[in-house]
Amino acid sequence: MNTFALICAAFVVLSLLILLYPLFRHDKNTAADVDDVRRARYQLHDSVVAELQADVANARLSESEYAASLAEAEARLIAEVGRLEAVSDEKKPLSGKSQQLTLSLIGIGLPLLAALLYFQLGNPAALNPANRAAPDVAASAIVDAAKIEGMVKSLEAKMALEPDNTKGWLMLARSYRTLARYDDAVKAYEKAWPEVQKDAGEIARFAGSLAVRDNSFAGRPTQLLAKALEMNASEPDALMLAGSAALQRGDPAMTIYWWDKLLALLEPGSEDAKWLAEEIRLVKEGASAASAPKQAEKP
Structure with missing residues (x-):
């Protein structure tokens, strides 16, 4: 194999490593991080509810004001927890079958496509050293x-x-x-x-x-x-x-x-x-x- 072909192969391998690395990488801390944030958010909600109840007991809030503030706090909790769930889903690794299909498409399809394009648009005969023996004087x-x-x-x-x-x-x-x-x-x-x-x-x-x-x-x-x-x-x-x-x-x-x-x-x-x-x-x-x-x- 000539130098040009070796260089091309090296670039293909490097490109595949860059493309496939995110598929092999699984952030084990992602789920734990989301759970910690969710737990802290629930604790914050509980403390907000406790403060609202204390204000009602001390006559700083009426029942109607308490109900409105509680509804607002619960809506905020639902919205923020929902966003956490969405982030968690985005960072989940691909399933086994999906990952295999993606790896196959990238690992096999990309080099095959590059080779087909080269043989269609390039000059395959130039890869043969015999065809580059000497310049045409x-x-x-x-x-x-x-x-x-x-x-x-x-x-x-x-x-x-x-x-x-x-x-x-x-x-x-x-x-x-x-x-x-x-x-x-x-x-x-x-x-x-x-x-x-x-x-x-x-x-x-x-x-x-x-x-x-x-x-x-x-x-x-x-x-x-x-x-x-x-x-x-x-x-x-x-x-x-x-x-x-x-x-x-x-x-x-x-x-x-x-x-x-x-x-x-x-x-x-x-x-x-x-x-x-x-x-x-x-x-x-x-x-x-x-x-x-x-x-x-x-x-």
Whole structure:
């Protein structure tokens, strides 16, 4: 049973205890308390009657006044004793059959009703751990892409009204890169150049977008990478792309040079470091294999 089901069961048990406690509780002092109050009320009535009789004997009350006062005292006694009887009846515990029926309705009916409602309105499949094995990465990516598309549309509308907003164009360029819209990214980077030229990382990413769009690092992308590395010789994106540019133009030595510098910046043992180390190894193997035939041709 999973944690969610255990928590639900605990709440059901707690609710039942709260609801059923008054049925199990029987105040043994209730009857005695009512009898004591009733006895005291009768004693008070007797003392009132005795005082009325003394007043008649001492000529302080006439017979008619005595009769009226006695009738009033007896009416008050009957009314108060009646209220005591009503209170006593209210506090009596349920009879055996009534109590059993009530317990059955609450103890069985309430959990059953809750379960039926959950299976009708809830998601019973979620209780199965197998159905919660892992998030749907593809669905999550689709949702993220949809969110970015929505933000891009809003930003595009904003930039149509603010064409001189270079920070806005830079934000739009980053969004285009995320969506792999490299042609649009390049155009946005161009309009954001006053902001781009201040940051070596943004210059490198601009160069990368150009290289992907043109399928080549030749020309401006390489020039931009040189500018980025001049500004910051440890810029990771610039080092990575400089190595890729060197590999594309057939210069494995420079590829290894740039990527070794990048590898030194990465956390040892991290996934990125392992991946880059493997790429460097493959480049070295390729360079060795390429140089072997040339050595064999020498006399």
